[in-house]
Amino acid sequence: SSELTQDPAVSVALGQTVRITCQGDSLRSYYASWYQQKPGQAPVLVIYGKNNRPSGIPDRFSGSSSGNTASLTITGAQAEDEADYYCNSRDSSGNHQFGGGTKLTVL
Amino acid sequence: QVQLQQSGPGLVKPSQTLSLTCAISGDSVSSNSAAWNWIRQSPSRGLEWLGRTYYRSKWYNDYAVSVKSRITINPDTSKNQFSLQLNSVTPEDTAVYYCAREVGYYDSSVKTYYFDYWGQGTLVTVSS
DSSP states (O other): OOSBEEOSEEEEOTTSOEEEEEEOGGGGTEEOEEEEEOTTSOOEEEEBTTTBOOTTOOTTEEEEEETTEEEEEESSOOGGGOEEEEEEEEOTTSOEEEBOOEEEEEO | OOEEEEEOOSEEOTTSOEEEEEEEESSOTTOSSEEEEEEEEETTTEEEEEEEEEESSSEEEEEOTTTTTTEEEEEETTTTEEEEEEOSOOGGGOEEEEEEEEEEEEETTEEEEEEEEEOOOEEEEEOO
């Protein structure tokens, strides 16, 4: 079972803002990273560190963190943002853990 | 641009050994700033980190507790690749397996680690 907790599903109207959250004790010590996964594809890194986007990731994706909660925000969601989103962090033993994933539906 | 190319069989019999390889281009398996990981994904277990190998003046391995007794990850410097071996597989090991590069640094004095490049994934089915 995941030690990072995510809501299983979230929906957002096209063009609106949505926040996806991830909770876990390890997030008090490490920043989360966030991955987007579309059906049949490998996960793609969208946010890492305090709030960093890899090259090619639109600036409507942003990240934040407070206490044991990390958040991924999509400002002005687009149809192509419909996907599963996973958070990840290391724990104190150096192992990685993933959240259970959030299925984002863009209405 | 880093690329990871996975290879290996898609069907393994129960009790046998699952073996996959991940060939690296655009970086080195001996890099002092990266770690090379295996991750799997199944409907029942979601994304599950399995382990990593990395070089920091010598070679290190870390493995997930769930598979620690059955897993080996080895670097191959001559071919710039790394491999996964998972012994005594059962149908519960059926999953899509990914290799991934991990990097880490301090961001505003907080540690952060992330997987920036992934292989294409290999569906491995454990069945007789």
